[in-house]
Amino acid sequence: MRIVMIAENDPAGVGSLLKNALHRHTGHACRLVTTQTRYTHAWEKDLHVPDLDAVGREELEAVLEAADIFHFHMLADEHMPLGHVTAAPFLAGKAIVHHHHGHHVFRANPEIFQKKYRDLGRRNLLVSTPDLLGKLPGARWQPNLVPEHLPAYSPAPRTPDGKVRLAHSPTRKDLKNTDDLLAVCRALAGELPQLELELIDDVPHVQCLARKQACDIAFDHMQGYYGMASLEALSQGLAVIAGLDDWNSATIRDYFGCDALPWVIARDRDQLADAVRRLVLDPGRRAAIGAASRRFMESVWTEARLIADLVRFYENLV
Numbered sequence: 678m679r680i681v682m683i684a685e686n687d688p689a690g691v692g693s694l695l696k697n698a699l700h701r702h703t704g705h706a707c708r709l710v711t712t713q714t715r716y717t718h719a720w721e722k723d724l725h726v727p728d729l730d731a732v733g734r735e736e737l738e739a740v741l742e743a744a745d746i747f748h749f750h751m752l753a754d755e756h757m758p759l760g761h762v763t764a765a766p767f768l769a770g771k772a773i774v775h776h777h778h779g780h781h782v783f784r785a786n787p788e789i790f791q792k793k794y795r796d797l798g799r800r801n802l803l804v805s806t807p808d809l810l811g812k813l814p815g816a817r818w819q820p821n822l823v824p825e826h827l828p829a830y831s832p833a834p835r836t837p838d839g840k841v842r843l844a845h846s847p848t849r850k851d852l853k854n855t856d857d858l859l860a861v862c863r864a865l866a867g868e869l870p871q872l873e874l875e876l877i878d879d880v881p882h883v884q885c886l887a888r889k890q891a892c893d894i895a896f897d898h899m900q901g902y903y904g905m906a907s908l909e910a911l912s913q914g915l916a917v918i919a920g921l922d923d924w925n926s927a928t929i930r931d932y933f934g935c936d937a938l939p940w941v942i943a944r945d946r947d948q949l950a951d952a953v954r955r956l957v958l959d960p961g962r963r964a965a966i967g968a969a970s971r972r973f974m975e976s977v978w979t980e981a982r983l984i985a986d987l988v989r990f991y992e993n994l995v
Contacts, residue, residue, distance in 0.1 A: 678746060678991055679705070679740075679744050680699065680705060680707040680708070680744070681707075681741060681744040681748065681764075682695070682707065682708070682709045682749075683709075683711075683749050683750065683753050683759070684711055684753050685711065685751065685752070686713045686714060687750075688778040688805075689778070689821070691821050691905070692750055693721040693723070694822055694823065695822070695984070696708070696709050697721075698984040699984060699988075701984075708723055708724055709722075710723070710740075711726065712727070712757070712760075714727075724736070737762065741759075741764055746772045746774060750778065752780055755768055772801065774801045774802075774803060774991075774994070775790075775799060776805070776819070777802075777803070777809055777812075777813060778805045778806075800815060802815060803819045803990070804818055805820075806820075806821075807902060808900075808925060818932065819983070821905055821908060822978075822979075822980045822983040822984065823912050823974070824980050825974045825975055826980070829890070830886070831913065832890075832913055832967070833890045833913070840872075841963075842874075842891065842892040843862070843873070843893070843953065845875070846878075853897070854898045854899045857899065857946045862953075869954065869957050869958070871957065872957050875888055886909060886913075892910075892915060893915065893956075893963055894953070895910035895916070897910075897917060897918065898920065899919070899920030900920060901922040902922075902925045903919050903925070911939055912970075912974040914968065914971035915970060916966040916967050918949065919940050919943070920944040922944070926942075933977050933978065935977050937969075939966065939973045941956065
């Protein structure tokens with residue numbers, strides 16, 4: 678199969694991760710078309726429209742023409758300008774997938790997209806986290822993946838220095854309970870002088886991973902689900918705090934057929950303070966949870982498993 682993924686900006690690097698995993702584990706071909714660069718994350722680029730010269734624009738048209746599947750991420754569709762062309766003239770006979778990742782416009786107005794896909798008769802719908810299933814009835818949850826086998830996503834034990842480092846890497850602080858975390862760290866400063874917050878904000882992703890890898894604990898957010906920050910830190914063998922609710926936890930267990938999940942659950946500021954305190958003061962507990970995090974990503978939430986699931990989804994379209 679020839680898959681073309683189309684997005685404004687690569688959502689949390691997911692497009693690149695999926696493309697690379699398809700090439701690593703299957704014989705299918707995948708290209709990623711993007712039109713914008715946001716933040717300074719420096720996600721891997723493929724067919725990045727602003728960078729294309731005349732030869733690149735010809736290649737883009739050839740890729741669109743040859744596609745078997747158009748996989749639109751976030752708010753993208755066939756009418757989104759891709760420089761001098763759109764995907765619309767190339768859709769005939771192609772399978773079409775819409776994949777939502779929690780963009781704030783989608784979260785605020787899911788009924789607009791529900792109606793759009795209903796009117797167009799489009800039923801090949803994916804969401805990246807379980808909470809979005811309620812906003813897009815009929816969609817399938819395709820869990821995001823990380824390449825757990827690569828060094829940047831693997832544990833990197835460091836020499837003890839008396840500090841316990843807590844990583845937090847919010848793309849948008851207003852959506853990631855950053856204020857709650859800062860308040861907790863301030864409140865615990867006198868009690869836990871060894872606690873050091875590593876706030877990773879708007880840096881290239883390779884730097885983000887390296888700084889997270891040098892920490893002991895990570896905090897994702899308390900919005901009821903999980904983010905890519907969780908998956909990265911779990912893979913790196915950190916103890917990861919997040920506010921997964923019961924429904925999201927049950928959905929994850931059902932999907933993967935597992936009983937135990939590795940997250941340390943904290944759903945409000947008091948629970949977050951308690952979780953941080955316990956992890957900082959008990960290095961054995963911290964190490965055991967971190968080891969369980971890594972085992973989970975190596976044996977349950979694996980890149981190979983998730984890309985195989987995506988391929989099975991594709992195969993039912995063509």
